[in-house]
Every structure is written in C-alpha cells, then in structure tokens.
Amino acid sequence: MESEEKTTLGITVKKNEDFSEWYNEVVLKGGLADFADLKGFMVIKPHGYAIWEKIQQHFDAEIKKLGHKNAYFPAVIPEKFFEKEKEHVDGFSPEVFWITEAGKEKLNEKLALRPTSETIIYDSYSRWIRSWRDLPVLINCWNSVFRSETKMTKLFLRTREFLWQEGHTCHATNEEADKEVMAILNIYKKLMEELLAIPVITGKKTESEKFAGALYTTTLEALMPDGRAIQMGTSHNLGQHFSKAFGIKFSDKDRQEKYVWQTSWGISTRLIGAVVMAHGDDKGLVLPPSIAPVQAVIIPIVFEKSKKAVINKSEEVRDLLSTQFSVELDDREGYSAGFKFNEWELKGVPIRIEIGPKDVEKNQAVLVRRDTGEKEIVKLPEIGKKVKQTLEMVQKNLFEKSKKLLKENTHEASDLKQFKKLIENRGMIIANWCGDAKCEEQVKTDTGATIRCMPFEKIDKKGKCIACGKDGHLRAYFARAY
Amino acid sequence: MESEEKTTLGITVKKNEDFSEWYNEVVLKGGLADFADLKGFMVIKPHGYAIWEKIQQHFDAEIKKLGHKNAYFPAVIPEKFFEKEKEHVDGFSPEVFWITEAGKEKLNEKLALRPTSETIIYDSYSRWIRSWRDLPVLINCWNSVFRSETKMTKLFLRTREFLWQEGHTCHATNEEADKEVMAILNIYKKLMEELLAIPVITGKKTESEKFAGALYTTTLEALMPDGRAIQMGTSHNLGQHFSKAFGIKFSDKDRQEKYVWQTSWGISTRLIGAVVMAHGDDKGLVLPPSIAPVQAVIIPIVFEKSKKAVINKSEEVRDLLSTQFSVELDDREGYSAGFKFNEWELKGVPIRIEIGPKDVEKNQAVLVRRDTGEKEIVKLPEIGKKVKQTLEMVQKNLFEKSKKLLKENTHEASDLKQFKKLIENRGMIIANWCGDAKCEEQVKTDTGATIRCMPFEKIDKKGKCIACGKDGHLRAYFARAY
Numbered sequence: 001m002e003s004e005e006k007t008t009l010g011i012t013v014k015k016n017e018d019f020s021e022w023y024n025e026v027v028l029k030g031g032l033a034d035f036a037d038l039k040g041f042m043v044i045k046p047h048g049y050a051i052w053e054k055i056q057q058h059f060d061a062e063i064k065k066l067g068h069k070n071a072y073f074p075a076v077i078p079e080k081f082f083e084k085e086k087e088h089v090d091g092f093s094p095e096v097f098w099i100t101e102a103g104k105e106k107l108n109e110k111l112a113l114r115p116t117s118e119t120i121i122y123d124s125y126s127r128w129i130r131s132w133r134d135l136p137v138l139i140n141c142w143n144s145v146f147r148s149e150t151k152m153t154k155l156f157l158r159t160r161e162f163l164w165q166e167g168h169t170c171h172a173t174n175e176e177a178d179k180e181v182m183a184i185l186n187i188y189k190k191l192m193e194e195l196l197a198i199p200v201i202t203g204k205k206t207e208s209e210k211f212a213g214a215l216y217t218t219t220l221e222a223l224m225p226d227g228r229a230i231q232m233g234t235s236h237n238l239g240q241h242f243s244k245a246f247g248i249k250f251s252d253k254d255r256q257e258k259y260v261w262q263t264s265w266g267i268s269t270r271l272i273g274a275v276v277m278a279h280g281d282d283k284g285l286v287l288p289p290s291i292a293p294v295q296a297v298i299i300p301i302v303f304e305k306s307k308k309a310v311i312n313k314s315e316e317v318r319d320l321l322s323t324q325f326s327v328e329l330d331d332r333e334g335y336s337a338g339f340k341f342n343e344w345e346l347k348g349v350p351i352r353i354e355i356g357p358k359d360v361e362k363n364q365a366v367l368v369r370r371d372t373g374e375k376e377i378v379k380l381p382e383i384g385k386k387v388k389q390t391l392e393m394v395q396k397n398l399f400e401k402s403k404k405l406l407k408e409n410t411h412e413a414s415d416l417k418q419f420k421k422l423i424e425n426r427g428m429i430i431a432n433w434c435g436d437a438k439c440e441e442q443v444k445t446d447t448g449a450t451i452r453c454m455p456f457e458k459i460d461k462k463g464k465c466i467a468c469g470k471d472g473h474l475r476a477y478f479a480r481a482y
Numbered sequence: 483m484e485s486e487e488k489t490t491l492g493i494t495v496k497k498n499e500d501f502s503e504w505y506n507e508v509v510l511k512g513g514l515a516d517f518a519d520l521k522g523f524m525v526i527k528p529h530g531y532a533i534w535e536k537i538q539q540h541f542d543a544e545i546k547k548l549g550h551k552n553a554y555f556p557a558v559i560p561e562k563f564f565e566k567e568k569e570h571v572d573g574f575s576p577e578v579f580w581i582t583e584a585g586k587e588k589l590n591e592k593l594a595l596r597p598t599s600e601t602i603i604y605d606s607y608s609r610w611i612r613s614w615r616d617l618p619v620l621i622n623c624w625n626s627v628f629r630s631e632t633k634m635t636k637l638f639l640r641t642r643e644f645l646w647q648e649g650h651t652c653h654a655t656n657e658e659a660d661k662e663v664m665a666i667l668n669i670y671k672k673l674m675e676e677l678l679a680i681p682v683i684t685g686k687k688t689e690s691e692k693f694a695g696a697l698y699t700t701t702l703e704a705l706m707p708d709g710r711a712i713q714m715g716t717s718h719n720l721g722q723h724f725s726k727a728f729g730i731k732f733s734d735k736d737r738q739e740k741y742v743w744q745t746s747w748g749i750s751t752r753l754i755g756a757v758v759m760a761h762g763d764d765k766g767l768v769l770p771p772s773i774a775p776v777q778a779v780i781i782p783i784v785f786e787k788s789k790k791a792v793i794n795k796s797e798e799v800r801d802l803l804s805t806q807f808s809v810e811l812d813d814r815e816g817y818s819a820g821f822k823f824n825e826w827e828l829k830g831v832p833i834r835i836e837i838g839p840k841d842v843e844k845n846q847a848v849l850v851r852r853d854t855g856e857k858e859i860v861k862l863p864e865i866g867k868k869v870k871q872t873l874e875m876v877q878k879n880l881f882e883k884s885k886k887l888l889k890e891n892t893h894e895a896s897d898l899k900q901f902k903k904l905i906e907n908r909g910m911i912i913a914n915w916c917g918d919a920k921c922e923e924q925v926k927t928d929t930g931a932t933i934r935c936m937p938f939e940k941i942d943k944k945g946k947c948i949a950c951g952k953d954g955h956l957r958a959y960f961a962r963a964y
Contacts, residue, residue, distance in 0.1 A: 097593075113595070124519075
C-alpha cells in the first residue's frame with residue numbers, strides 16, 4: 001500500500017536529470033499551484049498562497065515602516081492613458097489583453113487589462129498633487145497583472161496572470177527618487193536573502209533591458225541550480241518621463257512649478273518559483289523556515305492499544321510549540337505514517353516530529369530535518385529550544401548552499417571564446433563591456449546570454465569588451481535567464 | 483486663512499438635507515476614494531484601503547480559525563465554464579465584461595472578466611476532489627470583481643469593479659453545507675456589529691432575490707440613515723446545482739459516488755460605504771475605533787517660543803500610546819492647528835489629543851471625541867487608560883445610535899394601504915406574506931420596496947399577505963434598498 005502511494009504521489013524525476021520536469025512535478029505535487037483549464041493561466045493553491053502571504057506580511061510591514069501606504073487602482077486602463085508614454089506603450093502593447101464588450105454591447109473605447117499600472121495611477125496623481133506639501137507620495141498596490149505570454153506556460157515563472165505588488169512614488173527631486181529606489185532595493189535584498197534564503201546580485205540594467213519608460217532600472221538577480229539566472233525583482237527610477245506625459249506637477253517651496261520625480265518597483269509570485277528551484281530536492285519542496293506556512297509537523301505513530309496516549313502527547317507538544325511556531329498535528333485517520341511522511345516532505349515542511357509509544361514512555365520525540373534528513377531524539381522539556389535552533393540551522397544551511405552554488409558557478413571571461421566555452425555550463429559570467437548595445441546584442445545572439453546587470457560593487461578590473469575587443473570600461477554579469 | 487481652508491476643504495452639504503451629495507463629499511474629502519477617469523470605476527485611496535485592511539485582518543483571522551485557507555484563481559473565465567450553470571449565466575451575463583483580443587490578435591474564445599468566481603473555481607474542484615478524505619474543501623479568495631453596472635456610479639456602493647472576498651466550500655452533506663452557511667453568517671454579523679458598529683437583520687432571501695444558482699441565500703441587511711436598506715453580505719447554500727453542472731463528485735465512506743454540497747459567501751468594500759452613511763456627520767467621516775486606521779491623532783498647539791517643549795511632550799505621548807493604539811502625531815509644518823482639526827475630523831479619527839504650552843506646564847492634554855465633540859482635560863499619567871475607555875465609549879455609542887435608528891424606523895404593516903403610507907418615510911417594514919412571487923413583485927412595482935429578507939427569528943404573528951390579502955404565513959422585512 002505504502003509503496004503504491006509513493007509511486008503515485010512522489011516526485012518521479014530527479015532534479016539533476018530533468019530540471020524542468022522536476023520543477024513541474026514539485027509545484028504540482030507539493031500543492032503549490034495548478035494549471036487552470038485556460039491556456040497560460042494558473043491557480044495558486046492554498047499552500048502556495050500561504051507562502052505568498054508570508055512574503056506579503058514581511059514586505060508590507062517593511063514599507064509601512066518607511067511611510068508607504070496601500071491603495072487600489074482599477075484593473076482596467078483606457079487605451080488613451082496607455083498610449084501617453086511612448087516607450088511604455090511600445091514595451092507593453094504586444095502583450096496586452098483588451099476588453100471590447102460589456103454584456104451584449106460593444107464598448108466605445110477598448111480597455112486594457114492592466115499589464116502594470118503606471119498609466120492609470122499617474123492619471124490620478126496628476127489630480128492629487130498640487131504642492132510640495134503633497135510630496136512625497138508613497139503608495140503601494142497588491143494586485144494581479146496580465147500579460148499575454150506566448151511562450152510555454154511555466155507555473156509561477158511564466159503565466160498570463162500573476163500576483164505582485166507595485167509601488168509608485170512621487171518626489172520633489174531626483175535625489176529623493178534615487179534614494180527611494182535604493183531603499184526598496186535593500187528591502188527586497190533582505191527579503192530574498194533572509195527570508196527566501198536566496199543570495200542575489202544587485203545592479204543596474206542596461207538601456208535595452210530596463211523597464212519601458214524608466215530613466216534607469218535596478219535589479220536583483222539570482223542563479224538557479226540549472227545554471228540559469230532569474231530576475232527576482234526590480235526598482236525603477238522613472239525620472240520625469242511619466243510626470244511629463246501625465247502632467248504631474250507641483251508648486252515647490254520656491255513657488256516654481258515643477259514636474260515630480262517618480263519611482264516604481266515590484267516583486268511577484270515568481271519568487272515562489274525561485275524558492276522551489278533553489279531549495280527543492282528529489283523528494284519535493286524544501287521551504288526556508290521563514291516562509292514555511294507550517295514550520296513543523298507532528299506525526300503520531302499510532303498503534304491501536306497505545307493510540308490515546310500517543311495522541312494526547314502529540315496534542316500536548318503541539319500546544320506547547322504553537323505559542324512560538326506554526327505547527328500542525330497530522331492526526332488524520334486512514335493514512336499510514338509513511339504516507340504522511342512523504343506528503344509533508346513533498347510540501348517542504350522544515351521539521352517533522354514523530355511521536356510513537358516508546359517516545360511517550362521516554363518523554364521524547366524524534367525530530368527530522370527536511371533539508372538534510374538528519375534525525376535526532378529530543379527530550380520533550382528541550383523541544384521548544386531544539387525546534388528553534390533547528391529552524392535557524394535549516395534557514396542558514398539553505399542560504400549557505402545557495403551562496404556556494406552562486407560562487408561556484410560565477411566565472412570571469414576575458415574574451416568571447418572563453419565566454420562561449422563557459423556559457424555551455426550555464427552559470428553567471430562576469431566580463432568587461434564597452435557599453436555599446438550592439439555588442440550586448442551580439443553576445444545574446446551568439447550565446448543566448450543577456451546582461452543581467454551591471455553590479456553596484458565597484459570592481460576595478462580593466463579589460464577589453466567581451467564582444468568587440470575595444471576598451472571595456474564597464475563590468476557586467478551575463479547569463480542565460482528565465 | 484483658516485476660514486478659507488474650511489470653505490474649500492470642509493463638507494458643504496448637510497447630511498439630513500441632501501444625503502446623496504453629502505455622501506459623495508464625505509467619501510471624496512475624507513480621502514477614502516476617488517473617481518477614476520473611466521466611467522464606473524473608482525480608486526480606493528490609502529485611507530479607504532486601510533479600513534479595508536482592518537476588515538480583512540479581522541475576517542481572515544476568524545475564518546482561518548475554522549480551517550479556511552486562502553487561494554487565488556484567474557480573473558478571467560472562459561465562456562464555456564460560465565455557461566454551465568443556467569441560472570447563474572442568466573443572472574450574470576448582462577453585466578459581464580468580455581476580453582476578445584490580446585496584443586493585435588483576436589482570441590479564439592471570448593474570456594469573461596470575473597463577475598464572481600464560482601465557475602472557474604468549480605472547474606478546478608472537479609479535478610481536485612476524489613474521496614471523502616478530500617472534504618471539506620474550505621477556500622477563500624481576496625480579489626476584485628467586475629460588473630458592468632449601468633446605473634449611476636456611487637463610490638463603494640455601485641462601481642464596475644470592487645474588492646471583496648469570496649469563500650467557496652465543498653461538503654459531503656447538505657447538513658454540513660447548512661452549518662457552514664450559518665457559521666460564516668455569524669462571523670459576518672459579529673464583524674458588522676462589533677467592528678463596524680452597524681446592527682444587521684439576518685434572514686433568508688426570497689427565491690427571486692437569491693443568488694443566481696443558489697439553493698438558498700442568507701443575508702445581512704442594515705438600515706441607513708436615509709431610510710434605505712443595504713445588503714451588507716450574503717452566504718449561500720449552493721446545494722448540488724454547481725457540483726452537478728461541473729461534475730464535482732467524491733467517493734464516500736460507503737463507496738458510493740456522490741456530488742458534493744457547496745456554499746459560497748462574500749462581503750465587499752461596499753461595507754466601507756455603509757460605515758460612511760451610518761456614522762458620518764456634517765463634519766465628515768466618523769469611524770468606529772475598531773476599524774479606524776488612526777485611532778487617535780495628537781496635534782501639538784505650537785507657538786514659536788514654546789515649540790520645542792510642546793513637540794517633545796507630544797512625541798512622548800505618541801510613544802506612550804503607540805504601544806496600545808494606532809496613533810499619529812501631526813507635526814506637519816505650514817498648517818495651522820485649526821486646519822489640522824478640520825482635516826482629521828473629515829477623516830473621522832475617533833480621538834483628537836491637543837497639547838499646547840499650558841498643557842505641557844500642567845502635564846495634561848485635551849482629549850476630544852469625534853462622535854460627540856466632547857472635550858476633556860486629562861492628566862498625562864492617566865492618558866493610556868482614558869484613551870482606552872474613550873475608544874470603547876465611541877465604539878459603543880456609534881452602535882447604540884445605529885440600533886436606535888433601526889428600531890425607530892422599523893414598523894409593522896398589516897395591509898397595503900398602511901404599507902404604502904409607511905414606505906413614504908422609508909425605513910424597514912415588517913409584514914406578512916403569502917410566499918407568492920407575484921405578490922412580492924406587486925409590492926415592488928407599487929412601492930419600490932423589495933423583500934430584504936425573511937428573518938430567522940421566529941415571529942409568530944399570524945396575518946394576511948400584505949399584497950393579496952390571503953393567508954400570509956411568512957414574515958418578511960421590506961424596504962427600498964441600495
């Protein structure tokens with residue numbers, strides 16, 4: 001019976017054999033998401049949504065500390081707004097869903113389903129902002145956006161609708177906008193490294209990779225175990241591009257009328273996909289404790305005659321641990337302990353606590369780590385302390401492993417030949433670049449690698465442009481990317 | 483200067499003179515919401531959204547205690563799903579927005595922008611549910627829905643998109659579904675009465691007023707100060723209507739294959755509109771402390787020479803109160819104290835705390851209640867206790883006032899003549915009814931009043947049907963409604 005269940009429910013593909021198929025299975029069987037019966041769209045199931053709630057709670061609290069507030073703007077955008085900022089419309093229009101009818105009537109004007117909300121929000125800002133007293137405006141929205149992707153659907157990574165937050169701020173000066181961009185980027189970095197346990201490289205996007213309509217885009221890039229990079233989040237300084245297009249002006253302290261300086265920034269449910277890829281293993285999901293909806297699961301090992309004592313003890317342990325951790329007691333009838341072990345492993349719960357008749361006798365429990373599989377017998381009076389320590393160790397271990405992966409798969413290339421050889425093994429390649437978009441394009445065409453970012457850290461290594469061989473005064477991270 | 487500000491910013495219409503225009507001004511000037519430049523759509527501004535967050539936090543915690551989990555389903559629904567349940571499609575299709583294009587391409591199949599998610603969710607349920615072990619399914623979604631209203635837009639009350647939660651559960655038996663319907667209705671009632679301070683009448687909808695596709699609908703109805711009723715929330719037993727249409731079957735313990743019994747239920751941002759109407763006054767919003775984003779605002783009364791001492795003391799009070807309440811210190815420069823008083827009154831903050839030079843000397847503050855305008859001098863060592871008591875008193879007072887309004891405006895009618903006379907003053911009318919939809923329709927045509935609900939409380943008053951004069955074995959609340 002048990003082995004049957006294993007075959008049906010467990011992961012059938014190895015992570016290092018078919019990464020893509022492994023990913024699909026982990027997402028589906030781990031109960032994170034499902035395909036909707038509608039090309040390109042996904043359903044975020046309770047386990048996946050609970051991870052998103054953890055991310056939301058953390059980020060929401062961080063931005064509120066800095067004075068940001070949430071608001072809601074319509075999901076549909078009149079065509080006329082959408083077309084006001086030229087770069088922006090060029091960047092997004094190929095992917096826009098259009099609403100053209102209501103009931104049985106044809107609409108007078110087509111409405112775009114928001115691919116991002118700059119335009120509809122900035123129309124409101126142009127009416128709300130009058131004076132320097134109204135600044136800064138620090139607004140964030142939690143919503144979903146729609147982009148008619150044509151490439152193959154990949155749960156969390158490439159779907160036609162996804163959940164995200166989009167922040168939209170207005171400032172009196174460019175310096176303030178710069179500061180805001182970096183403040184948010186730092187919150188993102190902390191979230192990714194400390195909560196998701198995924199190290200990121202931060203830097204600027206090139207002109208060809210920046211957000212459509214931005215002055216510049218900053219980004220956080222991570223490396224996945226298959227050697228491909230993933231953009232984890234972006235924070236843009238929009239300059240005055242949109243404020244000029246939408247007429248967002250304020251009367252400054254010097255009584256001069258000025259256009260505001262703006263930023264926008266976002267992270268999405270794609271982060272959940274990155275967590276799956278970064279930490280999962282051949283048994284399924286492995287969740288960092290900081291975002292695990294269930295941090296420890298208690299599984300009573302039940303035999304008929306000792307059932308009551310084992311359940312009682314399990315409940316006692318649950319009640320004890322619940323004051324500090326999110327704990328679940330799996331006392332479902334009709335499932336074997338082995339089945340439950342597999343299911344909770346699939347779901348990535350960081351700690352399993354087994355309590356059987358012998359454990360009750362000895363006032364102990366067996367504690368099993370999801371990341372390493374290590375088992376340890378713990379005396380019950382110690383269990384609170386032990387769970388806390390173990391969760392910290394799991395969190396740290398996942399981050400260290402990811403840092404190691406990034407370090408071991410980041411290489412320096414000094415010419416195109418070397419670059420091409422290195423990129424065969426994927427990973428991040430750091431190289432010099434002259435700054436010419438043609439060279440960037442050539443590398444992309446030849447190797448499939450794009451410039452992920454130009455890192456903020458100053459790396460004073462002079463060298464020649466990886467593509468043209470002329471003076472390469474810029475440093476850049478290249479990778480094939482999601 | 484100050485009076486100028488008053489004229490521009492304050493409410494210019496009295497609540498009892500032009501209720502509708504007063505409502506509009508309070509919502510706009512209180513900073514709750516704004517019209518988008520797009521017919522029928524609204525923007526929920528930070529102050530309004532923060533109230534929604536309070537409602538969300540409370541309800542989310544309550545349903546999670548009962549084992550419900552959140553999830554996310556696509557905002558767009560293929561036409562084919564939408565048409566599977568006949569009553570449902572008839573009820574909603576006149577109001578559906580249709581997506582027909584993506585990029586420059588025409589779609590093969592039209593997609594509905596969700597007016598409610600039964601159909602797309604139940605398509606997933608039909609694939610997720612196999613056995614009695616999978617039941618109950620207790621899922622809730624926080625999202626927005628779209629209905630192409632043609633009547634005049636009213637912020638929070640009638641807009642083409644609004645935020646809500648929709649719960650969708652599956653059960654093994656009808657009895658369990660009945661229980662779920664009532665469990666949720668009770669959470670709603672508590673939320674409305676204890677948080678929003680609005681008393682509600684609960685009962686069943688008539689066949690003609692029930693949700694399109696439901697077995698029956700339960701509702702919570704409140705009476706607004708203009709004498710019109712408002713539906714505050716609904717909880718439906720869907721029976722097996724949808725499970726049969728979508729094939730949601732499970733193998734029961736007796737090994738028989740059965741269709742699940744379902745419920746769905748929702749409350750929306752419309753509740754914010756009800757709060758505005760129920761409690762607001764000629765100075766603007768009046769918020770119940772339980773949902774006020776800011777419960778107390780501290781306004782320093784600043785003169786040049788004593789400025790530092792007053793600000794220091796204000797900060798000290800803020801820090802003290804912040805541990806228990808949500809408090810804001812309004813130390814903005816360039817605004818007079820009078821201007822700030824008006825602005826925070828407009829925003830409905832329950833308590834204003836004034837601290838001037840004399841107060842600093844005497845180690846006291848002036849505490850002003852928003853609901854009654856009462857002022858009280860409070861010694862600072864007492865202020866925490868006093869704020870707590872006052873918030874409780876405001877909360878209670880608002881609820882008592884609303885209860886009085888409902889009581890004073892609920893009347894019994896024993897025949898149609900009396901009914902017509904009573905309905906001229908609006909309010910709730912309780913009367914007997916024979917149960918025939920024709921009689922219900924006749925009353926509606928003649929008086930504009932609909933049956934809001936058939937109350938759960940047993941009222942054993944025999945009488946004749948208000949419309950046909952025959953045996954009226956049912957009791958019903960009638961009102962003109964939002």
